[in-house]
Amino acid sequence: MSLFTDIRRLFMLSCEDVNDFIVEYLDGTLDDRTRRRFEKHIANCPACSTYLDQYRETVTLVKEEADADVPEPPEELVDATLDFLRQHYDDAAKNGAS
């Protein structure tokens, strides 16, 4: 990042800056000053506002649809895994001894 960009960001954010900050904004990890400038830009920029809405909607849709898509773990999962482990715990020791 250039010194010019740093100085410019002290006063105003471009649409590209706002886009770069979206993850941190949604994670709540932007510092207060940058968050206020981010929100001020969004309030005055239809393109960034629309983009942010669609970005959020994308995350929501992926979560909703993926949750609907994944099967519940099989009931025997834990028991089958423990059986498997009990049969193989000592494999490494045997291999190591050979």
Add this chain to the structure above:
Amino acid sequence: MAPSSQHKPNDPPASGARSASDPLDVEAILSGDRRAFEHLVRKESPRLFRVIVRIIRDDDEAQSIMQETFLQAYQRLDTFRGDAKLTTWIYAIGINQARAALRKKRRTNPMEEADMERLQPSFNKGMYAEPPKEWDPQKMAERSERQRLVREAVDQLPENYRTVVILRDLEELSTAEAADILGISEGATRVRLHRARKALRSILASHFEDRAT
């Protein structure tokens, strides 16, 4: 990582039973105590299975990979350095195994980096070169169609992008936890997640955009 365990009533064994909600005894696990390790298996199996099945998209193979993951973890406990949580370390083993299995199967035909680049928004003097068009609520209303589109979009992502979406957006891990599992920095994790989400938005926009706007 602090995955929430899904306690099933038949989880605990008859003898020396621990409830799945009991805390892990990491010290005992690291000393090779099988009972303590099996408590970890009971606690973490449902969630680890879910993460793996999201990557590999095959229940039977996911179960097999998960079992191998726990076995490898147990056999390699002496290599655990304590940089991350023990559960994070085990998830990293499982996810790496799932990713390797996925690459071997080559069932999907994921995009390449150049395709990902094409799906990123472009800017001209700091402004959107093409401002986003509104999405048509009617096009988004049909649930089965929407589900298909979203699934196809996620499946198209290159595997390293898909995995970060699974960890952050589906499993809701923190950036730090996802970074530990992926073996990359938190900054790189955020960049990868952002690129993945932007690509997904772009793919969905091609279906949902209101052509009239």
